[in-house]
Amino acid sequence: MKIAPQGLKRGDAVGVIAPASPPDPGKLDAAVRFLKNLGLHVKMGRAVAKKHGYLAGKDEDRLRxxxxxxxxxxxxxxxxxxxxxxxxxxxxxxDYRMLKNNPKIFWGYSDxxxxxxxxxxxxxxxxxxGPMLSSDIGRDDVHPLTKYSFQQLFQQMTLTLTDEITPLETVVEGKVKGELTGGNLAILVTTLGTPFEIDTRGKLLLIEDVDEEPYRIDRMLNHLKMAGKFSEAAGILVCDFHNCTPKKREESLTLQNIFQDYIVSEGKPSLSGFKIGHSSPxxxxxxxxxxxxxxxxxQLTIEPGIS
Structure with missing residues (x-):
C-alpha cells in the first residue's frame, strides 16, 4: 500500500539527521537558516555533529x-x-513497522x-x-530551482519536467507510465543480493552519479542489466552524471557509448539530461x-508526493 506523507505548513518542525557522513558545519548553518526562512522550526539530531571516521557517529547513534x-x-x-x-x-x-505507523516526509539523495x-x-x-542541506543548500552558488524544489513539501505539485527547463534527449522513443524509483547508480548496485534489492518491475528507473569514471559506470550498468533491472523496468531516466570523465585510462568509451550498449539495447522508453542528483540545479x-x-x-510528469 502506497503512503503519501502529509505536507508541511509554516510553523511546523522538521528534524535534521546525518545518517551517513558528517556535514560541513558552516554550510549546514547556512542551510538551517534557509529552512527557518521557509517558516520551519529545526530540530537537530544528536549525532549530526559527531564524527566516527568517515561516519557521523557510530551506527547506533545515526540509527537512533x-x-x-x-x-x-x-x-x-x-x-x-x-x-x-x-x-x-x-x-x-x-524499525520499518514504526516508520510505517509514523509516516512523514523523508528527504535526501546520493548515499x-x-x-x-x-x-x-x-x-x-x-x-x-532531493537536495540536501550541507551538500547543496548551504553552498554560496545554490541554484534558485534547487531551492524551489522544497516547495513540493508545502503544496501538492504535479511536476512537469520538459526540455525548456533543462536540455533533454530522447534515448529510446515511446511513452510509458509507472512508479518512480531509483537514485544513485553506485548505491543501487549495492542493494543487489540484499533484502533491500531495488525492485524495478513496471517502474520508471532513475539513475545518476558523480565522479565515477566511464569504465566504472559501464561495470555498474552491466551489473544492473545482468540482474534484470533494465528488462523489468517500464522506462529509464538517465539523470546527471557529473564529472564522470576518464582519469586513470586515457582511452575510454564515452558515456553515450555506454548508455547505447546498456539502455538503448533494452528498447524501453528512455530520456536523458534531467538535472536530478549531483547537479545544479x-x-x-x-x-x-x-x-x-x-x-x-x-517530457516527464510526476504526481504530487504529499497528501
Whole structure:
C-alpha cells in the first residue's frame, strides 16, 4: 500500500539527521537558516555533529537519530544534512513497522538512496530524492530551482519536467507510465543480493552519479542489466552524471557509448539530461509517486508526493 506523507505548513518542525557522513558545519548553518526562512522550526539530531571516521557517529547513534525523528510526533519531516557513506550500515536495524505507523516526509539523495529504497519497499512510504542541506543548500552558488524544489513539501505539485527547463534527449522513443524509483547508480548496485534489492518491475528507473569514471559506470550498468533491472523496468531516466570523465585510462568509451550498449539495447522508453542528483540545479522528485515518461515529447510528469 502506497503512503503519501502529509505536507508541511509554516510553523511546523522538521528534524535534521546525518545518517551517513558528517556535514560541513558552516554550510549546514547556512542551510538551517534557509529552512527557518521557509517558516520551519529545526530540530537537530544528536549525532549530526559527531564524527566516527568517515561516519557521523557510530551506527547506533545515526540509527537512533532516524528513529527519534520518526517517533517524535512534533516532527513533520526528516531531512538529511548530507550523503557520503554509511546508510546501508543501519538498514537492517531500522524499525520499518514504526516508520510505517509514523509516516512523514523523508528527504535526501546520493548515499541516502539506500534508505529511500529500503524505506519505500518495506513501508510503501513515498520519499523525496532531493537536495540536501550541507551538500547543496548551504553552498554560496545554490541554484534558485534547487531551492524551489522544497516547495513540493508545502503544496501538492504535479511536476512537469520538459526540455525548456533543462536540455533533454530522447534515448529510446515511446511513452510509458509507472512508479518512480531509483537514485544513485553506485548505491543501487549495492542493494543487489540484499533484502533491500531495488525492485524495478513496471517502474520508471532513475539513475545518476558523480565522479565515477566511464569504465566504472559501464561495470555498474552491466551489473544492473545482468540482474534484470533494465528488462523489468517500464522506462529509464538517465539523470546527471557529473564529472564522470576518464582519469586513470586515457582511452575510454564515452558515456553515450555506454548508455547505447546498456539502455538503448533494452528498447524501453528512455530520456536523458534531467538535472536530478549531483547537479545544479538539483531538482527534487518524489520516489514512489506515479509518473508518465514521454520520450517522444521529451517530457516527464510526476504526481504530487504529499497528501
Amino acid at each position: 537519530d532516524l528513529h527519534d525523528m520518526f517517533e517524535d510526533p512534533s516532527i513533520k519531516a526528516v531531512i538529511c544534512a548530507c550523503g557520503g557513506y554509511g546508510t546501508a550500515r543501519i538498514a537492517q536495524q531500522i 541516502i538512496t539506500f534508505l529511500h529504497t529500503a524505506i519505500r519497499q518495506n513501508t510503501g512510504l513515498i520519499t523525496f530524492h 538539483n531538482i527534487a522528485v518524489p520516489l514512489g509517486a506515479e509518473a508518465v515518461l514521454d520520450a517522444d515529447q521529451k
